Amino acid sequence: MNQPALHLAGISKNYDGSTVLDGLDLTLSTGQLLALLGASGAGKSTLLRLIAGLEEPNAGTISFGGQTLVPGQTALVFQKPVLYPHLSIEENILFAFRLKKSAPLDREHYTSLVQTLGLGDHLKKKPAQLSGGQAQRAGIARALVRRTPVVLFDEPLSSVDEASSAGIRTDVQLLHTQLGFTGIYVTHDQNEALQMGQQVAVLSGRRLAQVGTPEQILTSPVSAEVAQLVFPLYNSFDAQLAGQNVRAGLTAFAFVRAGRRGSLTAEVRSSWQHTAGLRVDIETSYEARVATEGGELTIPQGTVLTALLPSTRYVEPGRSLNVDIDPAALHIFSA
Numbered sequence: 001m002n003q004p005a006l007h008l009a010g011i012s013k014n015y016d017g018s019t020v021l022d023g024l025d026l027t028l029s030t031g032q033l034l035a036l037l038g039a040s041g042a043g044k045s046t047l048l049r050l051i052a053g054l055e056e057p058n059a060g061t062i063s064f065g066g067q068t069l070v071p072g073q074t075a076l077v078f079q080k081p082v083l084y085p086h087l088s089i090e091e092n093i094l095f096a097f098r099l100k101k102s103a104p105l106d107r108e109h110y111t112s113l114v115q116t117l118g119l120g121d122h123l124k125k126k127p128a129q130l131s132g133g134q135a136q137r138a139g140i141a142r143a144l145v146r147r148t149p150v151v152l153f154d155e156p157l158s159s160v161d162e163a164s165s166a167g168i169r170t171d172v173q174l175l176h177t178q179l180g181f182t183g184i185y186v187t188h189d190q191n192e193a194l195q196m197g198q199q200v201a202v203l204s205g206r207r208l209a210q211v212g213t214p215e216q217i218l219t220s221p222v223s224a225e226v227a228q229l230v231f232p233l234y235n236s237f238d239a240q241l242a243g244q245n246v247r248a249g250l251t252a253f254a255f256v257r258a259g260r261r262g263s264l265t266a267e268v269r270s271s272w273q274h275t276a277g278l279r280v281d282i283e284t285s286y287e288a289r290v291a292t293e294g295g296e297l298t299i300p301q302g303t304v305l306t307a308l309l310p311s312t313r314y315v316e317p318g319r320s321l322n323v324d325i326d327p328a329a330l331h332i333f334s335a
Contacts (some may be wrong), residue, residue: 035197081139133164254329262322264288
């Protein structure tokens with residue numbers, strides 16, 4: 001089993017009396033790539049800046065391999081590529097070597113890096129001659145060329161179009177496999193987090209609400225807040241399980257159309273086409289019961305839920321629907 005490489009203990013950060021991070025703990029194994037997911041303003045970028053040494057925490061320690069982490073051990077890929085406009089792409093990538101603030105250049109590694117990132121034909125160009133995706137690839141090359149053991153990615157694709165993003169994500173994963181760096185990849189996009197991270201950490205409420213594999217985060221979210229970050233369309237509602245008050249959660253994809261029978265009968269409040277099918281907001285017409293492993297879940301009358309139905313046929317508001325719920329997709333949280 002890999003030994004802990006990057007370890008954060010009790011990290012807190014305040015700005016003008018406002019707490020951004022509060023007693024955060026996190027441990028990464030050597031060579032692990034972790035995706036950090038959180039809403040805008042949750043403190044994701046602040047955490048990266050603390051790890052990179054650009055800011056100091058108000059409390060807590062950051063270590064690597066049992067020793068205090070120093071800035072020279074980290075590289076940071078910013079949201080937008082910070083390239084010097086008067087320098088060529090090659091000069092930008094090798095800027096740290098120009099300042100002699102790094103070990104001697106590994107020419108073989110450099111050549112492999114620029115080829116993997118598709119920059120071989122652009123090295124003599126200036127940044128203004130590149131597309132946004134190519135410029136960000138140059139920023140990634142500049143971060144990785146020094147072969148630091150820790151690499152931090154701060155929403156690197158937020159300013160890149162989707163066509164370029166898909167290729168860059170694939171190349172980052174390939175480079176991680178080849179170079180074996182310990183990395184944190186920050187994003188507010190749940191699909192990107194689940195694709196990029198061997199582990200996913202969800203930042204909420206100034207701390208890490210959950211850390212686990214993508215499968216664990218998807219199937220067993222620890223709270224409705226975590227689930228709402230992972231599933232763009234998520235239902236959170238009060239219910240009863242075996243006579244006890246609980247908070248329940250359900251993805252909009254967990255509904256299937258039924259014939260004359262179903263887990264519940266509901267009235268359509270609104271309906272519109274969605275890329276995944278027909279999206280409807282429904283209100284339960286009476287108290288509904290769903291059998292689960294933990295017992296019978298009772299959904300009160302008048303509960304409003306969002307469902308995605310595998311149908312392209314429009315359903316008019318006011319119409320009554322019989323809908324089935326997939327019990328395996330239900331999440332039960334403490335009330």
